[in-house]
Amino acid sequence: MTDFTTLLVSETDSSVAVPLEFVTEADLQSLSQTEQEWVKIAGFTAEAGTICPLPTGDQKTGRMLAGLGTLVPTANNPWWAAAVCEKLPAGSYKITNTYTDDILAAGAFGWCMVHYKFDRYFTSASVVKQRQLTLPLSVDTSAIQAEAHTYALVRDLVNTPTEDMGPADLQDAVEALAEEFGGTCGTFVGDDLIDENFPAVHAVGRAAATGREPRLIDLRWGTEGGPKLTLVGKGVCYDTGGLDLKPGSGMRLMKKDMGGAAHAIGLARMIMQAGLKVDLRVIIPAVENAVSSNSYRPGDIISTRKGLFVEVGNTDAEGRIILCDALAFACEEKPDLLLDFATLTGAARVALGADLPATYTNTDPFWAALEAAAAEKGDPLWRMPLWAPYDKKLNSPVADLSNISEGGMAGSITAALYLQRFIEADTPWAHFDLYAWTLENQPGRPQGAAVQAIRASFEAIIKFLSLDA
Incomplete structure (x- = not known):
């Protein structure tokens, strides 16, 4: 796990920090004549993500200029300082611009995430260049570091290959979370799923090898009598496609098909870390969709x-x-809010791409809170409709419903409508169809596991359930 504890310090720290000044092209005109000549020689034009050291008389760096281009730092852009941080040499820095605390906090989060590295499988310990950022006392550095730690946890879970992140390993991660924050965790494994009436989970996961049996993980934490908040995460630790086998190219990233579970774990950690007064439950069905002599089959009725x-x-x-x-299990306790996270459909990616989670909800007030939080935190989402006329596409001539729709159109919507069949009508519910992956390197977001929707969800939960943050 990446350690963020030394990356942010308060102004009371005695270390000497290099002044870091973010500038636009117009700001260069306010430099002294000597500094303007130096910048010109250096070829620095304040292009976004570029840096230029301004030396003092003894040729040490007096301050560092950081280019903004046309970017305006805002509190809802956690990545505004990340590109510059990536370019800086190791050392200690202090932003000298008169930015508000919320803008600095947003930038500090991205600053931390620049230092994330998934290095579990390197034989030699990787050396991550440390750039320390000094912040005003009024900025809560511990909260920023805790959020960064949660993001790193989610990324680590999703980045870990299935050999080391099977159903039992996912159970270990949930149990570790429960132990860290004083929760409890129960699990139904293998044929116990049949005895405890989870036949669908068992059917999908029964083909996995011994030691990788399907299971349902059930974590509880929080305030008895508080609002009941339940998070459900899809924990398909690997998806071959089953007997409807995926091609090799479609299987390559399927270690990330437990991304929904990782997001539920991450959001739960944020809630626990903040001490929200909720009666929290996290439910994760964890399976491998494997191919074996006892795989479930196309045409089966389960x-x-x-x-x-x-x-x-x-x-x-x-x-x-x-x-x-x-x-269905979650609804039996009549939660005040039920959220599920899942890397569910390719159709959502066709519609919205990798960056926008398709979001469905049966509760307009929760969407209003979620939309506002997404804008405030720079955690983008897009609402999709639970379009009732498409529900009939799930009809089956031989059973109550099919797990796929006729014709293949609107695949993300019909998947959400399928899930809605198992939600009680009076249960406030939202479903997030995530990608959980970054396809190319971006500042603070390296290629690999991505974290989506949990910062917005955290804020929306507080507002919707009328909690004290």
């Missing part, structure tokens, strides 16, 4: 916890099958 029968139209639409048992 029972579910809610009592509905599902015809399997395609074994590669397994996420919704395991989620339906978990969501």
Whole structure:
């Protein structure tokens, strides 16, 4: 796990920090004549993400200029300082611009995430260049570091290959979270799923090898009598597609198909770290969608916890099958808010790309809180419709419903409508269809696991449940 504890310090720290001044092209005109000549020789034009040291008389760096280009630092852009941080040499820095605390806090979060590195499988310890940032006392550095730690946890879980992140390993991660914050964690494993009425989870995961059996993980934490908040995360630790086998190219990133579970764990950690007064529950169905002599088959009809029968139209639409048992289980306790996170459909990526999680909810007030929080935190989301006329596309001639829709159109919407069949009508619910992956390097967001929607969800939960932050 990346250590962020030394990256942010308060102004009371005695270390000498290099002044770091963010500038636009117009700001260069306010430099002294000598400094303007130096900048010209250096070829520095204040292009975004570029730096230029201004030496003192003894040729040591007096201050560092950092280019903004046309970028205006804001509190809802956590990455505004990240590109510059990547370019800086190791050392200690202090931003000299008169930015507000919330803008500095946003930049400090991105500053921390520049230092994230997934290095578990390097034989030699990697050396991450440390750039320390000094902040005013009024900026809560511990809160920023805690949030960065949560992001790193989610990224580490998703980046870890399935050999080391199977259902049992996912259980270990949830149990570690419970132990860290004083929660409890129970698990139903293998054939116990049948005895405890989770037949859909068992059907999908039963083909996995010994030691990698399917399971349902159930964490509880928080304030008894507080608002009931339940998070559900899709924990498909690897998805071959089952007997409807994916091609090799489609399987390459399927270690990330437990990304929904990782996000539920991450959001739970944020809630616990903040000490929100909620009765929190986290439910994760964890499976491998493997190929074996006892794999579930196209055309099978499987029972579910809610009592509905599902015809399997395609074994590669397994996420919704395991989620339906978990969501029905969650609704039995009548939560005040139920959120599920899942890397569910390729259709969502076709519609919205990798960066925008497709978001569905049956509760307009929660969407209003979520939309505002997404804008405030720079954590983008896009609402998609639970378009009722498409529900009939899930009809099956031999069962209550099919796990895929007819014709293949609106695949993300029909997947959400499938899940809605297992939600009680009076339960406020939101579903996040995530990608959980960054396809190319960006400042503070290296290629690999991405974290989406949990900062916005955290703020929206506080507002919707009327909690004290």
